[in-house]
Amino acid sequence: MEFADWTRRRSQGVPLAYLRQWQEFFGRRFFVDQRVLIPRPETELLIEETLRFAPDFPENVRIIDVGTGSGCVAISLALELPKAQLFATDISPDALTVAERNANAFKVHDRICFLTGDLLIPIQQKVDWILANLPYVAAQRWQQELSLAYEPRAALVGEGDGTGTICRLLRQALPLLNHPGRMLLEIGEDQGGLVKKAQSLLPGAEVDLLLDLAGLPRLLRIVV
Numbered sequence: 327m328e329f330a331d332w333t334r335r336r337s338q339g340v341p342l343a344y345l346r347q348w349q350e351f352f353g354r355r356f357f358v359d360q361r362v363l364i365p366r367p368e369t370e371l372l373i374e375e376t377l378r379f380a381p382d383f384p385e386n387v388r389i390i391d392v393g394t395g396s397g398c399v400a401i402s403l404a405l406e407l408p409k410a411q412l413f414a415t416d417i418s419p420d421a422l423t424v425a426e427r428n429a430n431a432f433k434v435h436d437r438i439c440f441l442t443g444d445l446l447i448p449i450q451q452k453v454d455w456i457l458a459n460l461p462y463v464a465a466q467r468w469q470q471e472l473s474l475a476y477e478p479r480a481a482l483v484g485e486g487d488g489t490g491t492i493c494r495l496l497r498q499a500l501p502l503l504n505h506p507g508r509m510l511l512e513i514g515e516d517q518g519g520l521v522k523k524a525q526s527l528l529p530g531a532e533v534d535l536l537l538d539l540a541g542l543p544r545l546l547r548i549v550v
C-alpha cells in the first residue's frame with residue numbers, strides 16, 4: 327500500500343492494526359485483517375487466568391476457544407501449554423481462514439482442531455475448559471461508537487441487550503463440560519448481572535467475576 331493511501335485510510339478511521347495487518351497479543355504478533363476482531367489487551371486476562379491453573383491440569387487437558395476470530399487465544403494457549411488439546415470454533419469461515427493462517431505461522435496447526443459452527447454446536451466430546459471472547463456489545467452502543475465501525479459487526483454485537491450470545495453459550499455448556507470443569511468468558515464492564523444469570527442456568531456451579539486493573543468486571547468465571 328502506498329504511503330498516501332495509508333494516511334488517507336488512517337484519517338478515515340481504519341484501525342492501524344488493519345493497515346499494517348498485525349496486532350500484538352500476549353507478546354506475539356498475529357496477522358489480522360477486516361475478517362476478524364482486532365485482539366484487545368484486556369483479553370490477555372483470559373490467558374493469564376487459564377495459565378494460573380496449568381500446574382493442576384490433567385494430562386492432555388482439553389480446552390476450547392469459542393468464537394476464536396484471529397485465533398489469538400487458542401494459539402497463545404497452544405504455545406504456552408505444549409500438552410493441551412485445543413479446539414477452536416467460529417461461525418465465520420472467513421475468520422477461521424485467518425485463525426488457521428496464524429496457527430500455521432506459529433507452527434501449531436496440528437495442535438488445534440478448528441471447527442466451523444455456532445458456539446458449541448460443532449463440539450462432540452467433553453472438554454475441561456471453555457474459554458470465549460464472544461460478541462457482547464449492545465447494538466445501540468455499537469452504532470454510536472465509530473471506532474468499532476471497521477471491525478466485523480458479528481464479532482462485536484451480542485444478541486438481545488448484548489449479553490444474549492453469552493447466555494446461549496451458558497445454556498449449551500453444561501453437557502459438554504467435564505467435572506471438574508471451568509468456563510472463563512470475557513464480558514462488558516456493565517454486565518456483572520451475568521453472574522445471577524449463570525447461577526440460574528448452571529445450577530450448583532460456583533460463579534464469580536474477575537475484575538480488571540481498573541476494578542471493572544472483565545471475566546465471568548464458572549467452576550462446575
Ligand code: GLN
Nearest residue numbers: 459460461462463481482
Ligand atoms: N472489548 C470490545 C469493546 O468493547 C468488545 C469485544 C467483544 O465484543 N468481544 O470494544
